[in-house]
Amino acid sequence: MVIEALIKIAIVLFVVLTGVSYTVLVERWVCAWVQDRIGPNRVGPLGLFQPLADVLKLLLKEDIEPLMAQKWFHWVAPVISIAVAFSVLAIVPFGHVLMLGNHAIPLTIASGINIGVLYIVALTSLGVYGITLAGWSSGSKYSLLGGLRSSAQMISYELTLGLGLLSVIMLSGSLDLNTIINSQAQGLWNVVRAPLGFLLFFVSSFAETNRQPFDLPEAEPELVGGYHTEYSSMKFALFFLAEYANIITASAVMTVLFFGGWHLPFVDQLGLSSLAMTIIGVLAFALKVIGLLFVFIWVRWTVPRFRYDQLMNLGWKVLLPLGILNIILTAFEKIYLIA
């Protein structure tokens, strides 16, 4: 079991790290395309080796610890960010069950966890520590402001994230991610059954991952780099890695909760072998995640940044009441329409 888990962790980490590098590259391409430029195309064919070049460059840069910084916290902040971003992936089911002979391998790193949703919520709230500590420990005013903004923003939007999640839990009657996928496979996808919940979750995941239009913690024109102003070399890269890993995780979680995970409608009526079904499932999951990733990038390069008071007003005065309304609506839907 431990070896099986280690193999799965190795595969998932490899896929996610490659995914992160190429998400950055694709983001730069999409950005260039939106702004009518060419984008990175020098390193290797079509610029495909650009991520490798970036990582090498960042690795070989000088590691600067500012004199004003609190050394230990300054060092531990990126570690917390990246550890949290990766740990969430332990629970995400990226496929159904792989049958090797008589041995069934569930395609999740940790299978049979009946509190998957709670685990996700708990770890996403830990993510704020990395950013807050980075902002506070750097000893720079820009960093401090970025860290403060980020902590207030993330805890505000965590509420709406949780309220959006509630509709999924109510519809499926379970906190287990596999049960949630199965309930969607039998009925409709949750994005159809709980559109308001999806909207809440979607908007808050932008705020939770510090993405445009909610990227105030790192708003370049006013805060230079925000919480990572005083970071250099690989520690700086870790924040970026964590940010993009968070986007991938958010897309994966959204796929599982609202888009049926590895489930595709009508495929199970084709009468394919179980191996083919598993492969189709993994591919479907990957496609859905890539689609959502594209939405993340697309939104970033088309929507302007919010002002901070607008951000807080949206979170507390619009999304929070909507979230409460969402609970009541979903309760009625479950009792009168589904059950």
Added chain:
Amino acid sequence: MLSNYIPIVLMMVIAIGFGILMANLSKWLGPKRPNFQKLSTYESGMIPVGTTRERVSVKYYVVGMLFIIFDIELVFLYPWAVTFDKVGAFAIGEMFLFIVLLFIGYIYILKKGALEWD
């Protein structure tokens, strides 16, 4: 089953290990040519003025407190959401009462101006 959680622990250990390794890698591989200018705090090219660790606007604390209130509400809602359809009308009624009480509190903080940012 507690053994189901072993992979999660493994994942966390590996993730933390990866972070620690990466955070130190540049220190080992990169050049080391520190000087005072390089190590001083960045403040748009000016010499830094005053200290950073000053008092923080009270609004952030208010947001923190409100978050705790609403987050605890959310924690109460999770077990309810799992079982409410099995308990039936009683669960719905109770939750309505809870949400209405909470909403009165929400209106109160709204009227008090705790959510105003200007």
